[in-house]
Amino acid sequence: MSPFSVAVTGKGGTGKTTLAALLVRALIEAGESPVLAVDADPNANLHEALGVEVTKTLGSMREESFKESIPPGMTRTEFMELRFRQAIVEERGFDLVAMGLPEGTGCYCFANDVLQRSIAMLRKEYRFIVIDNEAGMEHISRGTIGIPDLLVIVSDPGARGIRTAARIRDLAKSLGLSSVPQVLVVNRWKGQSSDVVPGAPDIGIVIPEDPAVEAADLAGSPVGSIPPGSPAREAVRRLAQEILRRVKEKGTPAVS
Numbered sequence: 550m551s552p553f554s555v556a557v558t559g560k561g562g563t564g565k566t567t568l569a570a571l572l573v574r575a576l577i578e579a580g581e582s583p584v585l586a587v588d589a590d591p592n593a594n595l596h597e598a599l600g601v602e603v604t605k606t607l608g609s610m611r612e613e614s615f616k617e618s619i620p621p622g623m624t625r626t627e628f629m630e631l632r633f634r635q636a637i638v639e640e641r642g643f644d645l646v647a648m649g650l651p652e653g654t655g656c657y658c659f660a661n662d663v664l665q666r667s668i669a670m671l672r673k674e675y676r677f678i679v680i681d682n683e684a685g686m687e688h689i690s691r692g693t694i695g696i697p698d699l700l701v702i703v704s705d706p707g708a709r710g711i712r713t714a715a716r717i718r719d720l721a722k723s724l725g726l727s728s729v730p731q732v733l734v735v736n737r738w739k740g741q742s743s744d745v746v747p748g749a750p751d752i753g754i755v756i757p758e759d760p761a762v763e764a765a766d767l768a769g770s771p772v773g774s775i776p777p778g779s780p781a782r783e784a785v786r787r788l789a790q791e792i793l794r795r796v797k798e799k800g801t802p803a804v805s
C-alpha cells in the first residue's frame with residue numbers, strides 16, 4: 550500500500566513550515582513513523598524547523614550527477630538514483646529530503662524522469678509523507694512529488710488571508726486536484742474562541758498564536774521541538790488525529 554501524503558500549501562509567511570514540522574513530530578508521536586519530510590521550497594528551511602542539517606538537495610544532486618563521470622559498471626540511471634538517495638537525511642522517526650533549486654537552462658528531461666521515478670520508489674518506504682511547499686504550487690503543478698492525498702491550506706486569520714486560501718482552492722482545482730480533500734488551517738488565531746472564524750467555511754483546525762513558536766523563532770531553535778502542551782503543538786496534534794481518522798477510513802498505510 551502506498552503512503553498517505555499531506556501537502557502543506559498557502560500564501561507566503563502563513564506558517565506552512567511551522568505546521569509541517571509540528572505535523573511530522575505529531576505523526577511520529579502518534580506512532581506513525583517512518584515519516585518522510587519533503588522540503589519542496591527552494592528556499593529550504595524545513596530542516597531548521599526540525600533541527601536537522603541538510604547539505605545536499607535533489608536539485609544539487611541532479612547538477613552534480615551531470616558533471617561527474619559515471620563509475621564503471623554503473624548505468625547513468627543507477628548512478629543518478631544513487632546520488633538522489635544520498636540527499637536523504639535519516640533521523641529518528643523520520644527522513645528528510647530537500648528538493649533544492651529548480652533546474653537550470655539545460656535539457657533536464659532525462660534527469661527529471663529519473664528523479665520522478667526515484668521519488669516514486671522512495672515513497673513506498675514510508676507511512677506518511679509531509680510536504681512543505683513554497684508559496685506557489687510549483688512541484689504539485691509539475692507533478693514532481695505526485696498527487697497528495699490531502700491538501701492542507703494554511704491561512705492567516707484575516708479576511709484577506711481567508712480569501713487567498715479560497716483562491717488557492719480554486720488553483721488546486723485548475724491543477725486537476727479537485728478530487729483531493731482539502732483542510733483549511735487558520736494559523737496565528739488571537740481570538741478567545743478557538744473554533745470560530747467568521748466568514749470562513751470548512752475550517753479544519755485553528756492554530757492559536759503561540760509564544761513558544763515565537764520564542765523558538767527568536768532563539769533559532771527547532772520549532773518542531775516546542776514543549777508538549779504548547780497551544781500550536783496541541784492544535785497540530787489534533788490535526789494529526791484528524792488525518793489519522795481519514796487514513797483509517799481509506800485503509801492504514803503500510804511500508805511495503
Ligand SMILES: Nc1ncnc2c1ncn2[C@@H]1O[C@H](COP(=O)(O)OP(=O)(O)OP(=O)(O)O)[C@@H](O)[C@H]1O
Binds near residue numbers: 561
Ligand atoms: N502559531 C504561531 N504562533 C506564533 N508565531 C507563528 C505561528 N505560526 C508561525 N509563526 C511565525 O510566523 C513566521 C512564518 O512562519 P513560517 O516560516 O512557518 O511560514 P511559511 O508559510 O513557511 O513562510 P514561507 O512562505 O516564507 O515559506 C515565523 O516567524 C514563525 O515563527
Ligand SMILES: [Mg+2]
Binds near residue numbers: 565566681682
Ligand atoms: Mg516555509
